[in-house]
Amino acid sequence: xxxxxxxxxxxxxxxxxxxxxxxxxxxxxxxxxxxxxxxxxxxxxxxxxxxxxxxxxxxxxxxxx
Numbered sequence: 001x002x003x004x005x006x007x008x009x010x011x012x013x014x015x016x017x018x019x020x021x022x023x024x025x026x027x028x029x030x031x032x033x034x035x036x037x038x039x040x041x042x043x044x045x046x047x048x049x050x051x052x053x054x055x056x057x058x059x060x061x062x063x064x065x
Contacts, residue, residue: 001009024044031040 028040
């Protein structure tokens with residue numbers, strides 16, 4: 001990121017992080033209320049495991065040369 005855009009980049013990262021925390025907490029609470037803790041933890045584990053291949057594919061598509 002260019003030096004004059006670092007503040008905007010950092011703000012975007014913090015905004016995305018906070019949005020993920022907020023929506024993830026609400027979603028996990030809903031799953032726990034309706035299905036219990038085990039499915040909620042399984043959902044979180046699956047999403048975390050799928051994040052790596054998702055971003056690898058995304059990086060290859062966005063940064064092809």
